[in-house]
Amino acid sequence: MSLKCPVCGKLKKDPVDCARHMFGTGDKPHKAWFEAQGLSYIDLLLSQATEPGNKAYIEVGELIAKAQQG
Amino acid sequence: MTANKYSVLNTRVHNVDGYAKVTGRATYTFDVKLPGMLYGKILRSPHPHARIISIDPTEALKLPGVRAVVTGKDTLGVKQGIWRRYPELCDEQILTIEKVRYIGEPVAAVAAITEEIAEQALDLIDVQYEVLPFVDDPMEAIKKEAPMIHEGVERNVNVTRHIEWGDVEEAFEEAEYVREDWFKLGGQAHMCMETRATVASYTSDKKLTVYTSTQSPYYHQALLAGVLGLRESDIRVIAHYVGGGFGGKFELDASQFCASILSMKLSKPVKIVFTREEDFVATKRRTPMYYYVRTGVKKDGTFCAREARVFSNGGAYTGMGATALYLTGFFHSFPYKWKAYRYDGYRVYTNSLPSTSMRGFGAPQAMFCSEQQIDWIAADLGLDIIEIRRKNAHTSGYEVPGQATIASCGLTQCLDKIEQWIKDRGKLPKNRVIGISAAGFMTGGIFNWFDTPYSFSSAVVTINYDGVVELHVGAQDIGQGSNTTLAMICAEALGVKLENIKVHSGDTDHCPADLGAWGSRQTLMAGNATKMAAEDAKKQLLEFASAKFGYNIVYDVDIKDGWVYNVARPERGMHYVDLVKEALRGKDGQRIVGRGHYTPHRKGMISPAYSYMVQAVEAEIDAETGKISLHNCVTAHDCGQPINTLGLIGQLEGAASMAAGYGYLENMPVEDGKVMNPNLVDYKIIRAPDMPECEIIEIDTYEPEGPYGAKEAGEGLTNPTAAALGNAIFHATGLKMKQAPIMPEMIVNAFKEKKKEGGTP
Amino acid sequence: MEKQLLRFYVNDQECELFINPKTLLVEALRDHLGFVGTKRGCDTASCGVCTVMVNGMAVKGCSVLAVQVNGMNITTVEGLEKDGKLDPVQAAFLDEGAYQCGFCTSGMIMSARAFLNETPAPKDTMEIRRGIEGNLCRCTGYNSIVRAIDAVAKGKYREGA
Numbered sequence: 001m002s003l004k005c006p007v008c009g010k011l012k013k014d015p016v017d018c019a020r021h022m023f024g025t026g027d028k029p030h031k032a033w034f035e036a037q038g039l040s041y042i043d044l045l046l047s048q049a050t051e052p053g054n055k056a057y058i059e060v061g062e063l064i065a066k067a068q069q070g
Numbered sequence: 071m072t073a074n075k076y077s078v079l080n081t082r083v084h085n086v087d088g089y090a091k092v093t094g095r096a097t098y099t100f101d102v103k104l105p106g107m108l109y110g111k112i113l114r115s116p117h118p119h120a121r122i123i124s125i126d127p128t129e130a131l132k133l134p135g136v137r138a139v140v141t142g143k144d145t146l147g148v149k150q151g152i153w154r155r156y157p158e159l160c161d162e163q164i165l166t167i168e169k170v171r172y173i174g175e176p177v178a179a180v181a182a183i184t185e186e187i188a189e190q191a192l193d194l195i196d197v198q199y200e201v202l203p204f205v206d207d208p209m210e211a212i213k214k215e216a217p218m219i220h221e222g223v224e225r226n227v228n229v230t231r232h233i234e235w236g237d238v239e240e241a242f243e244e245a246e247y248v249r250e251d252w253f254k255l256g257g258q259a260h261m262c263m264e265t266r267a268t269v270a271s272y273t274s275d276k277k278l279t280v281y282t283s284t285q286s287p288y289y290h291q292a293l294l295a296g297v298l299g300l301r302e303s304d305i306r307v308i309a310h311y312v313g314g315g316f317g318g319k320f321e322l323d324a325s326q327f328c329a330s331i332l333s334m335k336l337s338k339p340v341k342i343v344f345t346r347e348e349d350f351v352a353t354k355r356r357t358p359m360y361y362y363v364r365t366g367v368k369k370d371g372t373f374c375a376r377e378a379r380v381f382s383n384g385g386a387y388t389g390m391g392a393t394a395l396y397l398t399g400f401f402h403s404f405p406y407k408w409k410a411y412r413y414d415g416y417r418v419y420t421n422s423l424p425s426t427s428m429r430g431f432g433a434p435q436a437m438f439c440s441e442q443q444i445d446w447i448a449a450d451l452g453l454d455i456i457e458i459r460r461k462n463a464h465t466s467g468y469e470v471p472g473q474a475t476i477a478s479c480g481l482t483q484c485l486d487k488i489e490q491w492i493k494d495r496g497k498l499p500k501n502r503v504i505g506i507s508a509a510g511f512m513t514g515g516i517f518n519w520f521d522t523p524y525s526f527s528s529a530v531v532t533i534n535y536d537g538v539v540e541l542h543v544g545a546q547d548i549g550q551g552s553n554t555t556l557a558m559i560c561a562e563a564l565g566v567k568l569e570n571i572k573v574h575s576g577d578t579d580h581c582p583a584d585l586g587a588w589g590s591r592q593t594l595m596a597g598n599a600t601k602m603a604a605e606d607a608k609k610q611l612l613e614f615a616s617a618k619f620g621y622n623i624v625y626d627v628d629i630k631d632g633w634v635y636n637v638a639r640p641e642r643g644m645h646y647v648d649l650v651k652e653a654l655r656g657k658d659g660q661r662i663v664g665r666g667h668y669t670p671h672r673k674g675m676i677s678p679a680y681s682y683m684v685q686a687v688e689a690e691i692d693a694e695t696g697k698i699s700l701h702n703c704v705t706a707h708d709c710g711q712p713i714n715t716l717g718l719i720g721q722l723e724g725a726a727s728m729a730a731g732y733g734y735l736e737n738m739p740v741e742d743g744k745v746m747n748p749n750l751v752d753y754k755i756i757r758a759p760d761m762p763e764c765e766i767i768e769i770d771t772y773e774p775e776g777p778y779g780a781k782e783a784g785e786g787l788t789n790p791t792a793a794a795l796g797n798a799i800f801h802a803t804g805l806k807m808k809q810a811p812i813m814p815e816m817i818v819n820a821f822k823e824k825k826k827e828g829g830t831p
Numbered sequence: 832m833e834k835q836l837l838r839f840y841v842n843d844q845e846c847e848l849f850i851n852p853k854t855l856l857v858e859a860l861r862d863h864l865g866f867v868g869t870k871r872g873c874d875t876a877s878c879g880v881c882t883v884m885v886n887g888m889a890v891k892g893c894s895v896l897a898v899q900v901n902g903m904n905i906t907t908v909e910g911l912e913k914d915g916k917l918d919p920v921q922a923a924f925l926d927e928g929a930y931q932c933g934f935c936t937s938g939m940i941m942s943a944r945a946f947l948n949e950t951p952a953p954k955d956t957m958e959i960r961r962g963i964e965g966n967l968c969r970c971t972g973y974n975s976i977v978r979a980i981d982a983v984a985k986g987k988y989r990e991g992a
Contacts (some may be wrong), residue, residue, distance in 0.1 A: 013243070021239050024377070024412060026232070042212055042225055045416075049362040049379040050209055052252055084925050091933030092921040094868020094908035098934060101867040263872050263880060263934035263969050313870075313934030314969050346873040549932025549970045716928030720971055724931060727972030750877035750967065758960040758973040 003068050007033050015061030016054060022064075023048065023057070037063060077631050078562040079778060080712045085554045086573055087311070087547065096311040099267040100343060102281045107269065108137055110332050110342040111188035112324055113178040113195050114352060115170035118421035118743030119204035119217060122169060122197065125178055130194035135187035137338070139195060140331050141178045142167035148297045151388055152289070152321045155521040159229070161220055162387040162424075164297075164327040169202070171219055171386035172423050173743045174352035179328035181340045206743040208383045208418035209360065219386065219419040226419040228384045229392040233399045235471035236410025241375030244409075245366025249447050253363070254809045255435040257383070257738045258356035258731070260428055261755060264313020265349040270329035271339035278334070279306045282326050285315035285548050286586020289520065291578045293322040298330055309576040315548040316728070317427035318353055320588050321389055350748035354426035355738065357394045357417075358383040361439045363402075367447055371458040375410045378402050378439075384417040385424035391417050393519070394425070397512070397676070398432030400473060401789070402440055405481050405510035405682055406462040422743045427588060429725065430788035433511060434732055438810050441507040441793035445800055455797075456489045459508050464682070466771075474674040478781065480708030480769035481508065484684040487706035487767045491686060501690050502701060505798030508684045511786025512677030513776065514591025516670045525667035527595040528582035529603040531560060533611070533662040535654055537632075537647035539564060541603075542574045544584025545596035550784055551717035552592045556600045558713055559777050563604035565629030566646055582667075590782035593713060594679060595668050597777035602666025610662050614653040615644075670775075679773045679781040682708040685726075687794040688762070691802045693821045696814025698734045698795070700762040705790075707766055709783035710773035721784030723764045727756050729791030734812045837901050841866060842910025848897065856900055857881040857892030860907060868908040868937045872967070879966035882938035882945075883907050889945035891965070908937035911944065919988030920944050923979035931970035939966045943980045953984055 002013050005021055007030050012018035022030045023045065034041040039060070048056040074080050090096040127139035142165040151160030165176050178195050182188035205211040211219070211226040219226050242248065268282040278300060284290050287307035295302040312319070325342040332340040344353070359382045366375040380398060384391050399413035448458045466479040485508070492504055514526075530542040541560050547553040557571040575581055584596055608629060615627045615634050619642075626637040635643030653662060670678040688702035703726050712718050735754040739746045747753045772779035796807045805820045837848045841864060848863055860866040860883065869892055872878040881892035884906040911918035920943050923929070930936040946953075946962035953959050959980045960973070968976065982988070 012239075017239070024238060026414065040214065042227075043214075045379065045414075046209055046212060046381065049381055050252060050360050054250075082926075082928075085928055085930075087933070088925045088928070088930070091930050091936050092908075092917070092924045092940060093912055094866075094937045096933050097867065098870075100870060100934075101861075261969055263878070263932060263967070264870070265872070312932060314932040316969070346875070346878075549930075551928075551931065716975075720928050720931055720975055723972035723974045724970045725972075728969070749875045750873045751875050755967055755969065756972075757967065758963045758977065759957065761960070761973045764972065764974060 003065060006064060006067060015065040016057045018064050019057040019060035022060070076562055078558045078568055080715050082715050083554065083558065083568055085551055085716070086557050087553055098264050098311045098313050099269060099281045099283045099309065100264050100313065102269045102341070104269060104271055104339040107339040107341055108181040108183060108336065109185040109188050110179055110181045110329050110340045111185065111192055112176045112328055112342065113180070113192045113197070115173060115175045115177055117170060117199055117201050118173050118206060119202040119219070120170050120199040121202060122177060123200055124198045126196040127178065129196065130180060130191040133187065133191050133194060135183040136180060136191045137183070138181045138332055138335050139178055139191070140335060141165060144335065145331055146297060146299055150293060150297050150322060152293070152390060153388065153392055153519045155519050159388045159392055164322065164324055165331065172421055174423060175386065176324045176328060179332055181332040181336060204421035204743055206420050206422045206740060208381045208420055211418045211420045212381070219421060223419065227416055228388055228419050229395055229417040231396045231399055231415040233413040233473065234411065236408070238375050238377055238410040238412045241410035242366045245374040246369045247447065247451055248364065248366045249443060249450065250362070250364035251439070251443055251808060253361040253439045255359040255361060255438060256810055257358040257425060258428055258736050259350055259738060259753060260316040260318035260353070262314030262316060262318065265344040265346060266319070266323050266325040266353060267343040268325040268329040269339055269341040270326070270333040272330065272333040272337055274337050276300065277304050278330060279308065280326060280330060281308045283312050283319055284309045285312070285320040285546055285588055287546060287576060287578045288544055288583040289320050289586055290322065290326060294326060294330060297322065297327065298334065306577070306579045309546060312546065312548040315587060316429045317431065317588060320586055321354065321426065323353060346750060347748045350753065351745045352423065354385070354389045354424045356428035357391055357425035357432060359398065359435050361435065363439050363443055365443055365447065369451060371448070371451065371453045371461050373406055373408055373462040376403065376408050377412045380415040382415065382417045383422065383425055384419050385422045386419065387424040389424045389426035391425050394427055394432040398436045400676055401433035401511070402436035403470065405464045405508055407464065407468060422740050423745065429728060429785050431589065431785070433509065433789045434729060434792055437507055437509050437789045437793045438796060441790065442796045442800065442806070445797045446806060455506060456485055460485050464510060472675070474676050476680055477775060478679065478710055478771040478773040479682055480771040481510065481682040483769045484682055484706035484708055487769065488684045488686050488704065491704050498688065502688055503691065503798045503802035504686050504688050505794045505796065505801060506684060506686045507790035507793035507797060509786060509789035510680050510682045511782060511789060512589060513594045513679040513681060513782035514670070514677055515589045516673045516677060520585065522583070522585065524583040526669045527584045527599040528667045529596065529599040530582060531603040531607045531664040533607055533650055535651060537566070537570055537650045539566065539571050540574060541571055541600065542581050543596055543600060544581045545575060545592045546587045547575060548587050550587065550721060551714050552587065552596065555593055555714040555717055556596055559597050559600050560604045562778070563601045564608050566632050590785035593780055593782060594776045597780060598668035599666040601777045602668070603664040605664070606666060607662050607664030610664065611649060611653055614656055615649055618652065678775045681782045681786045683786060683790060685790040685794050687791060687798055689795060689798040691799055691817070693803050693817060696817035700730060700760065703762045703791070704765045704767065705787065706769055707783065708769040708771050710771055710776050710781040711779035712768060713778070713780050718783050719766060722766050722787050725784055725787030726764050726791055727761055729788040730795070731756050732811055733792035733795040737811050737813055835898060837897055839900050839902055840904045842906060850897060852896065852898050854897045855893050856883070856895045856897050859897035860892060860905070866907045866909055870934055870937060872934070879942060880935050880938040882941045882966060884941055884945050887945065887948060889942050908940055911940065918944065919983045920947065920980070922988055923982045927975045927979040927982065929971065929975040929979040935966060935968045939963060939968065939976060942966050947980065947983055951984065956981055
C-alpha cells in the first residue's frame with residue numbers, strides 16, 4: 001500500500017520502500033524522525049548492514065504504516 | 071601489440087639498483103650502524119583498553135647498560151595523524167599519555183647498549199593500569215552502551231563518508247531484478263620482508279638524522295617535525311633501500327617516533343627494529359569491513375541501481391583509514407556505469423590495532439563483494455558473465471557523476487581478451503574451474519589531505535660534463551622500481567641511453583619533496599615531473615645545438631639515442647656528449663639544469679587517471695576438504711603506456727600473490743583485541759610452489775594525463791584476485807562465499823549446509 | 832655464559848670469533864663479522880632471508896648457533912661474486928628482474944645457488960619451486976625468480992654460452 005514519507009511527504013509504493021527512502025536520505029530531519037519514535041537510527045542501520053533479511057526496514061515500515069493510519 | 075616506437079620505454083632493462091641487490095650490497099635501515107649507537111626497545115600495553123595510572127622506570131634505569139627510559143610525558147604529547155588538514159583525525163600520540171587503546175600500543179621506550187639489555191629493561195618498567203572495558207568489533211563499538219574509545223567521539227564513529235548520484239529509489243523501481251547480500255571482509259598484514267626500522271641520530275646542534283624504512287621520506291620529515299618541535303629542514307630522512315612498504319610505511323610509526331625521542335634525550339644514535347611479532351601486532355593493517363550491497367538490474371543485465379553500506383573496523387586510531395573508507399565506496403561502483411548509486415561508509419573505532427591503507431586501499435574489499443554479486447546476478451538471470459560486464463563497462467569519456475571523468479579506458483578490450491582466453495583454454499582438466507573479476511583503480515590521489523605546500527612531485531635534472539645525468543627525485547623506490555622507471559622516462563625524454571642516468575632518491579637533504587610511494591602515484595606524478603625536468607634540460611641543450619648548427623629556422627633539432635640531429639636530415643648531427651661539453655662553455659662552466667614538477671589540478675574527486683583490468687583465475691577446489699589450488703592467473707591489463715617492462719611483470723605477479731593471499735590464505739583473526747597469529751608459521755603467506763603461472767595481456771591505450779600515456783600498474787592488480795577466486799568457487803560448487811579470506815572450513819561448512827538444504831545451488 | 836673461541840671460514844676467508852655460545856650464526860655473520868648482505872626477517876625460522884650455505888648446504892642462519900659451524904665453510908651472498916664476475920644465479924636474477932625490494936634476495940639467491948648445486952637439471956619448474964619453498968618473498972610472487980633459476984639450469988649462463 002502506498003504511503004507518504006512522514007518527513008518530506010514523498011510518495012512511496014509500500015512501507016518497506018518508504019523505510020528505505022528514509023534511511024537513504026540520512027539527513028537530519030529524517031534521522032530526527034527515528035529518534036522521535038524512540039528508535040536508534042544507528043542501531044537500525046547496523047542491523048540492516050549486518051543481518052540478512054530486511055528486519056530493520058520491515059519494522060520501520062510497519063511503524064510508518066501504523067502512524068499513517070492513526 | 072604495436073611495435074615499440076620508443077628507444078628506452080617498454081624495453082627489458084636491468085633495474086638500476088639491481089647490482090647492489092643481487093650482490094648483497096644494498097644497505098637497508100635494518101643494516102645501518104652508527105658510531106656510539108644504542109638499541110631501543112618498546113614497552114607495549116598488554117591491555118586493549120586501560121588508563122595509565124603511573125609508569126615507574128626506576129628499576130629499569132638501574133640495569134647496567136640502560137641509558138634512558140622515555141614515556142609519553144617526555145614528549146610534546148602532540149596528537150598527530152597523516153590527515154593533517156583535518157585536526158579531528160589527528161588522534162594518535164604514539165607514546166600514549168593518558169590511556170592505551172589497543173594491545174601492543176607503546177607506553178614507554180628504552181635505550182641501552184645492546185638489544186638484549188634493552189629487552190630485559192622492559193620487564194623492569196613498572197606500569198600501573200586501570201583496566202577499562204573494551205570493545206573489538208565495530209558492530210559492538212557503535213552501540214550506545216559501548217565504552218568510549220576517544221574522548222567526545224560519540225558511538226565511536228570516527229569517520230563517515232557518503233557518495234551518491236542519481237535517484238536511487240527511482241532506479242530501483244526501474245530494476246526488474248534486485249539482489250542484496252552481506253559480506254565480511256578481513257584485515258591483512260602488510261608483512262614487509264623488512265620490519266619497521268629506524269636509526270635516529272640527534273646532535274646537540276639541534277639537527278636530527280633519521281634512517282628509516284619508509285615509503286615517503288618527505289612525509290616522515292614533516293610528521294617528525296610536527297611531533298618533535300623541530301624545523302622540518304633540520305630533519306634529514308634517509309631511505310636508500312626499503313624492504314617493502316605496501317601502504318604500511320608512510321605514516322609515523324613507533325620505531326621513528328621512539329628512536330627520535332630517545333636520541334634527542336641522549337644526543338646519541340638510537341636504533342629500533344621491530345620484531346616480526348611487533349610488526350604483526352603493533353602496526354596498522356588492511357581495513358576489515360562489513361559490507362551490505364543491494365543491486366538492481368534489468369532482466370537483460372543493464373545495471374540500474376546500487377546501494378552499499380560499509381562499517382569498517384577502524385581499530386584504535388584513524389591513520390589512513392578515512393581514505394580507505396572513501397575509496398572502497400568509490401571503487402565499489404567500478405568499473406561500471408550506474409544510473410544511480412549510493413554509498414554510506416562508517417568507520418568505527420575499536421580497541422584493536424588500527425587499520426589503514428594497504429595495497430588496493432579498500433578496493434580489494436569492494437571488488438570481492440561487487441564482482442561476486444554480479445556473477446550471482448548473472449546466474450540468477452541466465453546471463454553470460456562477460457556480456458553482463460561488457461554491457462555496463464566504463465568507456466573513455468564517461469563521467470562518474472560528481473566524482474571523476476574517465477579519460478583512457480581499455481576495459482572493453484580487456485573483457486574481449488579474457489573472453490578469448492577462456493575460449494582458447496577450452497575444456498579444462500578435471501576439477502578445475504575459472505572465475506573472473508574486472509577492476510579499475512586510481513593513479514595517485516588528488517586530495518591534499520597532508521596539507522603540503524609543495525608540488526606533489528618534483529624533479530631536478532643536472533647534466534655533467536661527461537653527459538651523465540644526475541636525476542634528483544623525491545619519489546621513493548620501495549621495490550616497485552621507481553628509480554628505474556623514472557630513469558627510463560628521463561632517458562627517453564632527454565634522448566640518451568639509460569646508462570647515462572644516475573638516480574638520486576631517498577634523502578631529504580638532497581632530493582626535492584615528493585608525496586612518496588602510495589596510491590600508485592609515482593609513475594604518473596613523479597614521471598610527469600621527471601619528463602618536464604628532462605625536457606627543460608633538453609630544450610636548453612637544443613638551444614646550443616641550433617646555434618651551433620645554424621640550420622634554417624624551419625628545421626627541428628632533436629636528440630635520440632645520444633645523437634643530436636636535424637630531424638629532416640638525421641645523419642647530420644653530433645654526439646650528445648660533445649654537445650654537452652660545448653654547452654657547458656657557453657654557460658660559463660655551469661651545468662645544464664632542468665626542473666620539473668607535477669600537481670593534479672581540476673581532476674575530479676579522486677584521481678587524474680584510472681587503470682583497468684580483467685582477471686581470470688583457474689583454480690582447483692576440493693569441496694570436501696576446502697582446499698584451493700591456483701593453476702593459472704591471466705590478466706588483461708590497461709596501464710596506458712608500459713614504461714618499465716620487467717617492473718610491470720613483477721608488479722603484476724607480486725600483486726597477484728598478495729591478492730591471492732587475501733583471497734584464501736592470510737587469515738588474521740583478532741580476538742578480544744589480540745592478534746592470534748602474529749608470526750610466519752601461523753599467518754600464511756603464499757610460497758613458491760603454490761603460486762600459479764601468471765600471464766599478462768597488455769591492452770594498448772594512451773592516457774593523456776600520464777607521461778607518454780602511462781598510468782598505474784601494481785596496486786590495481788591487487789583488486790580482482792580474491793573476487794575471481796570466489797567466482798571460481800561459485801561456478802565449481804554453487805557456493806556463495808561472503809567472507810574473505812576464504813578459509814577451508816568455510817567451504818566445507820557451506821558445502822555441508824547446502825547438502826542439508828537439499829543440494830542444488 | 833663463558834665466551835668461546837670459534838674459527839670458521841666465510842667465503843674462503845678464515846674468521847676468528849670470541850663470542851657468547853648462544854650467538855646465532857646469522858648474528859655472528861652480521862653483527863660480529865660485518866657480512867650484512869644476509870638479513871633477518873622473523874623469529875620462527877620461517878622466512879628464509881637469513882639463508883647461507885654451510886659446507887655447501889643451504890641453511891637458515893637463524894636456526895643454527897655459530898658454535899655449530901666451528902671449522903666449517905660458510906658462504907654468504909658476498910662470496911658468490913668471484914674476481915668481479917657475478918655468479919650465474921646473480922646474473923640471471925638481474926636479467927629476469929627477479930627481485931623488487933631486495934630484502935629477501937640474498938637468502939633467495941643462496942637457496943637458488945644451493946638448489947642448483949644439488950639439482951643442476953631440475954625435471955620441471957615445480958621442482959625449482961620446491962627448492963625455494965623455504966624462502967618467502969612478498970614482492971615478486973616468485974615467478975621471476977623461478978624463471979631466473981630455470982635459465983641457469985638450462986645453461987644460459989654457461990661459460991661460452
